Every structure is written in C-alpha cells, then in structure tokens.
Amino acid sequence: MSKNMFKEQSITVFALRFTNSRRSETLMTKKGKFIVLEGVDGSGITTQTSLLRTWLEENEAIYGRTFFTKEPTDGPAGGQIRLALAKRLKPLDERMMALLFAADRMDHLYCTGENEQNSGIVAKLEKGINVISDRYYLSSFAYQSLQVDLAWLRQINAYCIKPDLTILLQLPISESIERRSRARFHEELYEREDYLTQISRNYLEIAGKLQAEGENILIVNALRDKKDVFAEIQEAVKKLFT
Numbered sequence: 251m252s253k254n255m256f257k258e259q260s261i262t263v264f265a266l267r268f269t270n271s272r273r274s275e276t277l278m279t280k281k282g283k284f285i286v287l288e289g290v291d292g293s294g295i296t297t298q299t300s301l302l303r304t305w306l307e308e309n310e311a312i313y314g315r316t317f318f319t320k321e322p323t324d325g326p327a328g329g330q331i332r333l334a335l336a337k338r339l340k341p342l343d344e345r346m347m348a349l350l351f352a353a354d355r356m357d358h359l360y361c362t363g364e365n366e367q368n369s370g371i372v373a374k375l376e377k378g379i380n381v382i383s384d385r386y387y388l389s390s391f392a393y394q395s396l397q398v399d400l401a402w403l404r405q406i407n408a409y410c411i412k413p414d415l416t417i418l419l420q421l422p423i424s425e426s427i428e429r430r431s432r433a434r435f436h437e438e439l440y441e442r443e444d445y446l447t448q449i450s451r452n453y454l455e456i457a458g459k460l461q462a463e464g465e466n467i468l469i470v471n472a473l474r475d476k477k478d479v480f481a482e483i484q485e486a487v488k489k490l491f492t
C-alpha cells in the first residue's frame with residue numbers, strides 16, 4: 251500500500267468513527283420526558299395516570315416508550331413509608347417521614363438495577379424512555395411542610411432532577427374526600443379534612459413559587475368529568491413533544 255493510500259484509508263476510518271461517535275452521542279443525549287402527576291388524596295391522580303397510560307401505550311410509535319411509576323415506591327424506604335401511612339408503626343416524627351420520602355426518592359431516581367426494568371428514573375430517561383410518576387417532590391413540599399420547614403425540605407431533595415412537566419390536579423377538599431370515601435373505607439395518615447385543606451393551599455402556594463423559578467407546572471381544575479380533565483392533560487403532554 252502506498253503511503254498516500256494508507257493516509258486516505260486512515261482518514262476514512264477516522265471520519266467513520268467520528269460519525270458513529272456523533273451518532274451515539276445524539277442517541278445518548280436524546281432524553282425521555284419526565285412527567286409528574288400531583289394533587290391531594292382523591293384528586294384523581296390514579297385515574298388520570300391510567301388514562302395517560304392507555305393513550306401513550308396506544309401511541310408508542312409517536313411518543314416512544316413510557317414507563318409508569320409512583321411514590322412511595324416498592325423499595326426499602328417505600329416499604330417503611332407504607333407501614334407508617336397505614337398507621338402500622340409507632341407515630342413517627344414528621345422530619346423522619348420527610349427523610350424517608352427523600353430517601354425513597356433517591357432510590358427511585360438513581361438505583362442501579364440489574365436490568366432496565368428495575369433501574370432508576372434517570373437511567374431510563376437517558377435511554378430515551380419517558381417516565382410518568384404518580385407523585386414526586388411536590389408531594390413532600392405540600393404534605394411535609396404542614397409540620398416541617400420548606401427550606402429544609404428543599405435541601406434534602408436537592409439532588410432531585412426537575413420534571414419536564416408537573417400536572418397538579420386541583421379541586422375542593424370536600425369533593426376529594428367524598429370521592430375517596432366512595433372508593434375505599436380506611437383512612438391513611440394524612441387523610442384528615444383539616445390536613446388536606448392546608449395541604450391543598452400548600453400545593454398552590456409552592457407550585458406558584460416553583461413556577462416563578464421556571465418550573466413547568468400545569469394546574470388543572472379536577473372538578474370536571476374525567477374525560478375533560480384528561481383532554482387538558484393530553485394537550486399539555488402533546489405540547490411537550492412538539
């Protein structure tokens with residue numbers, strides 16, 4: 251092989267490698283969307299998440315793969331939280347509840363599973379998979395700030411990534427309690443009218459602060475037919491992909 255031919259081949263190989271590495275870089279940086287649903291107990295989070303699931307799964311060709319998840323999780327900290335919520339542990343200090351929720355969230359975001367299914371949210375987003383979570387840090391801010399300082403709550407959640415979109419379902423507490431009592435009989439830790447009334451106010455106030463800091467939060471009137479609520483959510487999600 252002449253010196254020139256060797257040079258030419260090396261240039262071609264370099265160019266191909268460069269193109270391939272740029273291509274995989276593009277794939278690596280093509281992130282999935284991270285969407286969160288929030289609201290007081292009984293506001294319709296489970297219902298709307300399930301409608302989103304059906305729609306996104308039917309339209310996977312357009313929006314890509316989507317993973318559905320929730321907090322508290324089924325992980326080790328989530329297990330303790332569920333016992334506390336069901337009042338099956340001795341009453342815990344609310345700062346400890348806040349730390350348990352934050353620990354569960356770290357596990358939710360960053361755990362390294364042995365396969366894609368049980369790896370954390372961040373790994374999934376990096377693979378281009380969309381993630382939809384029933385509750386995230388706005389729940390901690392709204393619920394735990396009943397008794398715990400918001401600035402500290404924000405500190406212990408400082409390693410949490412920001413969602414691309416948070417959907418906050420808003421409705422009068424009398425209606426959420428009515429809906430909830432129709433759905434089931436036992437009352438969990440925070441399901442008291444006085445608590446929920448304050449939590450609902452906290453949601454609005456804190457969502458306002460986060461919006462002012464640039465977070466994408468949509469406040470949806472949930473006192474409407476399920477289909478109308480969903481239509482508004484669907485529009486916001488479509489917009490995120492355009």
Ligand SMILES: Nc1ncnc2c1ncn2[C@@H]1O[C@H](COP(=O)(O)OP(=O)(O)O)[C@@H](O)[C@H]1O
Nearest residue numbers: 291292293294295296297429430433474475476
């Ligand atoms: N828009 C709506 N109008 C009337 N009832 C609703 C609506 N959305 C949900 N529900 C009902 O209210 C109850 C609580 O809804 P759910 O989605 O489980 O709330 P959450 O997950 O926020 O606690 C369920 O029985 C559900 O069928």
Ligand SMILES: Cc1cn([C@H]2C[C@H](O)[C@@H](COP(=O)(O)OP(=O)(O)O)O2)c(=O)[nH]c1=O
Nearest residue numbers: 291321322335351385386389390393394440
């Ligand atoms: C994620 C989170 C949930 N919570 C509360 C909200 C709910 O009352 C409860 C979780 O209940 P949830 O699992 O959403 O409701 P369900 O019992 O219908 O499945 O935990 C917090 O107080 N802080 C948090 O950070």
